Amino acid sequence: MSKTYYNSEDLKKFGNITEFQEEMGKKFFDYYGSVFEEGALTAREKSLIALAVSHAIQCPYCIDAYSSDTMEKGCTEEEMMEAVHVAGAIRGGASLVHGVQMMNKVKDLSM
Amino acid sequence: MSIAVKEKKQSLQFRGDDLANVKTQLKILNGKEVIQKELPRFQEKLKAIDIFPLKPTQVDIFQMNLGKMCNQVCAHCHVDAGPDRKEIMTKETMQVCLDILAQYDVSTIDMTGGAPEMNPNFRWFVEEASKLGKKFIDRCNLTIILANPKYHDLPHFFKEHNIEVVSSLPHYSSKKTDSQRGDGVFDKSIKALQMLNEVGYGIEGTGLPLNLVYNPSGAFLPGSQETLEKQFKHKLRKDFGIEFNNLYAITNIPISRFLEYLLQSGNYEGYMEKLVDAYNPAAAQNVMCRNTLSISWDGYIYDCDFNQMLDLKVNAKSKHIKDFDFDELSNRDIVLGQHCFGCTAGAGSSCGGEVA
Numbered sequence: 001m002s003k004t005y006y007n008s009e010d011l012k013k014f015g016n017i018t019e020f021q022e023e024m025g026k027k028f029f030d031y032y033g034s035v036f037e038e039g040a041l042t043a044r045e046k047s048l049i050a051l052a053v054s055h056a057i058q059c060p061y062c063i064d065a066y067s068s069d070t071m072e073k074g075c076t077e078e079e080m081m082e083a084v085h086v087a088g089a090i091r092g093g094a095s096l097v098h099g100v101q102m103m104n105k106v107k108d109l110s111m
Numbered sequence: 112m113s114i115a116v117k118e119k120k121q122s123l124q125f126r127g128d129d130l131a132n133v134k135t136q137l138k139i140l141n142g143k144e145v146i147q148k149e150l151p152r153f154q155e156k157l158k159a160i161d162i163f164p165l166k167p168t169q170v171d172i173f174q175m176n177l178g179k180m181c182n183q184v185c186a187h188c189h190v191d192a193g194p195d196r197k198e199i200m201t202k203e204t205m206q207v208c209l210d211i212l213a214q215y216d217v218s219t220i221d222m223t224g225g226a227p228e229m230n231p232n233f234r235w236f237v238e239e240a241s242k243l244g245k246k247f248i249d250r251c252n253l254t255i256i257l258a259n260p261k262y263h264d265l266p267h268f269f270k271e272h273n274i275e276v277v278s279s280l281p282h283y284s285s286k287k288t289d290s291q292r293g294d295g296v297f298d299k300s301i302k303a304l305q306m307l308n309e310v311g312y313g314i315e316g317t318g319l320p321l322n323l324v325y326n327p328s329g330a331f332l333p334g335s336q337e338t339l340e341k342q343f344k345h346k347l348r349k350d351f352g353i354e355f356n357n358l359y360a361i362t363n364i365p366i367s368r369f370l371e372y373l374l375q376s377g378n379y380e381g382y383m384e385k386l387v388d389a390y391n392p393a394a395a396q397n398v399m400c401r402n403t404l405s406i407s408w409d410g411y412i413y414d415c416d417f418n419q420m421l422d423l424k425v426n427a428k429s430k431h432i433k434d435f436d437f438d439e440l441s442n443r444d445i446v447l448g449q450h451c452f453g454c455t456a457g458a459g460s461s462c463g464g465e466v467a
């Protein structure tokens with residue numbers, strides 16, 4: 001085992017998950033490949049969404065991969081940071097909207 | 112950490128940098144000085160698909176490097192060009208090239224540099240070469256058109272001689288372009304593109320091709336050429352009213368000033384691994400050295416402009432244009448090295464963009 005839970009070198013070994021379960025791993029990677037192809041959304045748009053989601057789920061591997069991928073697709077730094085703000089806004093909003101629940105409870109319990 | 116490639120004011124050679132010595136570069140690229148772990152060798156990759164030794168398919172493009180002098184000092188320049196470089200092709204050397212071109216069935220003349228237009232005999236050469244009726248390309252850095260009033264008429268001059276213009280524009284954002292090519296380069300490039308559009312370059316129906324070159328401003332690979340082209344077309348039209356024909360996505364080859372950047376930024380190992388991991392056998396079949404000869408300012412013959420900058424002369428008896436032997440050169444073994452992985456990553460890379 002490595003001394004830290006995360007090791008950037010492990011990202012390159014992602015494909016090796018098929019070693020322990022080939023069928024499911026293969027299906028996942030095929031699916032993954034299809035998801036990121038040009039479609040109704042461009043591959044570029046999908047990459048920016050992936051970058052935003054990576055930040056929402058705080059996955060260091062995904063942040064590494066999709067920072068490079070968005071750059072390769074010609075995205076600007078402003079576009080990339082705006083995508084991260086979208087993740088931030090949704091995460092912040094998701095907490096704050098629960099404030100309504102808190103307010104409901106407070107109102108229920110108050111005289 | 113900045114992803115930007117920092118502008119350098121002078122060439123490696125002028126700064127007396129160790130990397131100006133090609134032996135130092137080759138040692139880094141092919142030895143174990145910087146990367147201790149074993150990376151696959153390029154020639155082993157070609158052996159695996161039965162194309163080693165690599166042979167030309169047909170010598171069809173004659174790429175002439177008219178000199179290392181340039182008005183810019185781009186941070187990624189594989190030529191180590193700049194205003195402080197004085198090496199330029201003489202008229203006599205150009206004449207020998209013209210004689211060769213007249214004699215052999217080579218379809219394309221591709222002029223590069225440095226800034227080829229800075230060669231004092233550039234216009235004379237164009238006048239003479241355009242009589243040969245071949246496809247004629249000028250790799251123009253755009254800013255040269257505005258660098259001095261004597262260059263302002265270049266768009267007209269190109270048009271008059273039916274020259275195809277291929278120009279570098281690393282990005283449609285000024286920040287990315289300037290980080291690679293120097294402060295203010297973006298604005299001047301936009302102005303130059305508008306001047307080229309004005310005389311008809313890049314405009315549908317004029318038959319005057321204006322193609323752009325995209326190369327990444329940092330240690331990453333270019334994405335899909337088609338996607339980038341769409342994005343460039345949309346942005347340049349919307350923001351500046353600029354039209355162009357094709358976008359060529361080109362991978363930065365890890366030599367010269369780009370190698371310097373990779374080493375200084377700690378990206379060298381990661382970049383080489385990226386190139387090796389992205390190796391594509393289909394791209395290997397179509398590398399540009401298979402249909403190109405590259406001529407240096409002093410008349411030596413190379414497999415490509417990159418080998419030229421590493422001083423890896425052709426593996427043939429005719430190493431100089433004065434001993435030009437078309438048949439021998441058409442059958443030579445192409446000289447390869449680890450830098451060649453730059454031509455075979457992903458969709459591949461050549462002076463005309465993707466190859467696979």
Ligand code: SF4
Pocket residue numbers: 181182183184185187188189190191192193224225226252
């Ligand atoms: S990349 Fe082109 S424009 Fe930039 S310094 Fe080199 S030769 Fe000049």
Ligand code: SF4
Pocket residue numbers: 398399400401414415416417418445446447448450451454
């Ligand atoms: S670097 Fe030159 S010799 Fe090597 S593959 Fe590319 S074009 Fe061919």
